[in-house]
Amino acid sequence: MTRNFAALKALCCTLIIAASASGADWNYYSDNTRETFVLPSQAATGASDIVFSRNGGSESNEGTIPFDSASELTLSYNSYYENTFSTSILSYAGAIDRLSGFAVSLSYLYDPGIVGTQNLEVGSDGMPVYDPSLLEYSNESVVLFHAAYGRRFDIDRRFEIGLGAGLNALRHCLPFGQYKGYGMGMDAGLLLHFPRPEIRVGLLCENVTSQYTRWSPSYSEKAYPHLFLGLGWEKDLSYIYGHVRLLYKTPDMLSNQGANTLNSSSIFDTTASATTQNLGVPQDQPATASLLEAPWWFLLSGNAGLEYRIMDVFSVRVGHSIVNTWTFGCGLSMFKKQLGLDFAYLTHELAPTYQLSVTYRR
Numbered sequence: 001m002t003r004n005f006a007a008l009k010a011l012c013c014t015l016i017i018a019a020s021a022s023g024a025d026w027n028y029y030s031d032n033t034r035e036t037f038v039l040p041s042q043a044a045t046g047a048s049d050i051v052f053s054r055n056g057g058s059e060s061n062e063g064t065i066p067f068d069s070a071s072e073l074t075l076s077y078n079s080y081y082e083n084t085f086s087t088s089i090l091s092y093a094g095a096i097d098r099l100s101g102f103a104v105s106l107s108y109l110y111d112p113g114i115v116g117t118q119n120l121e122v123g124s125d126g127m128p129v130y131d132p133s134l135l136e137y138s139n140e141s142v143v144l145f146h147a148a149y150g151r152r153f154d155i156d157r158r159f160e161i162g163l164g165a166g167l168n169a170l171r172h173c174l175p176f177g178q179y180k181g182y183g184m185g186m187d188a189g190l191l192l193h194f195p196r197p198e199i200r201v202g203l204l205c206e207n208v209t210s211q212y213t214r215w216s217p218s219y220s221e222k223a224y225p226h227l228f229l230g231l232g233w234e235k236d237l238s239y240i241y242g243h244v245r246l247l248y249k250t251p252d253m254l255s256n257q258g259a260n261t262l263n264s265s266s267i268f269d270t271t272a273s274a275t276t277q278n279l280g281v282p283q284d285q286p287a288t289a290s291l292l293e294a295p296w297w298f299l300l301s302g303n304a305g306l307e308y309r310i311m312d313v314f315s316v317r318v319g320h321s322i323v324n325t326w327t328f329g330c331g332l333s334m335f336k337k338q339l340g341l342d343f344a345y346l347t348h349e350l351a352p353t354y355q356l357s358v359t360y361r362r
Helices: 002-021 032-036 062-067 267-278 295-300
Strands: 025-027 072-080 085-097 100-116 136-154 160-173 180-194 199-206 211-216 219-223 226-237 242-249 303-310 314-321 325-334 339-346 353-361
Touching (some): 062 100, 062 136, 062 160, 062 180
Parallel strands (some): 025 219
Antiparallel strands (some): 072 085, 085 100, 136 160, 160 180, 180 199, 180 211, 199 226, 211 219, 226 242, 242 303, 303 314, 314 325, 325 339, 339 353
16 A cells, blocks of 8 residues: 555646646756766766666666665765866665665756856947956855665566666756746666676666756746667676776767767768758758767767776776766775775866765765
8 A cells, every 4th residue: 555655646746747848948058067967976987877867866877776785885086177066966765675775966057157247238339348357256056866766677587677767856056146047857767687698788868857947937948858778788897806897878869968979081071061961951050960860970979998807995987978988997995895086087178077976884
């Protein structure tokens, strides 16, 4: 009876969120800050791990939660682009019983020193006249709460299934106190685990009901859903006391997120530009391509990662993504795996990003 009542409450929440979002405007950038809320252990592999990594972060796969019986508490600090802005994440994941678990996280983004030019005088040419004494400074912040539940189903000895769902609650404060947005949405995750040969396949769907954000009585917006496919394989190398993981995550298979190219001779330009020419799109406009239009470019634009762990004590990680190009990191496990330190370094054209976390596990 209790389980039925809980399921009914979850269904009612879903319907309420969906109904609230029905009158809002779609916005591609409504949830773009979520991409910064990634723990260093995931970020170091190009954010490609949605099949092994188990934590309370909003970018993790809820289907992985029941595949570990340990409890993990993680605190992370991430400095983006020479501390232009930063994010902090407090994450917890734990087990409820042998087949189920839960996870929660509180993520905070702080962007200080935003310059306001609204007080500058405008010259005769229509351009503002720079005067440092008239500049105003403000900051922007985002708070995201994420709560998730996952359950495992042991089908037979050949494979296991993990299913999970997550709820997101958001508060977004724009600079100069002009607007505050309050949002809510739901995610869902699926994981297939094949113990032999230790392969995992995962699906992560963000914004299943869309993420609805209300800014004022006259304006609200909703984020598009995103669907990612993740693959992972791990292998013990006992003769060198090591453990290796190979990871891959596709771009958004619903084509609701963009992917940049930096080389005009890339496969994207030769494939997608031909598509846009056929559609009559001007060539000075961004070209678009979906999984069906350019499957090879689409798959090559995904995130890939490698992790090598030595004696379950020291980990080395490397990854590649369309956003950060190359990512690197390492991890150290101490005191019989109870204390963990992780570091990630993300390259970028603007400036590198540094991430550091500490984890208590029992």
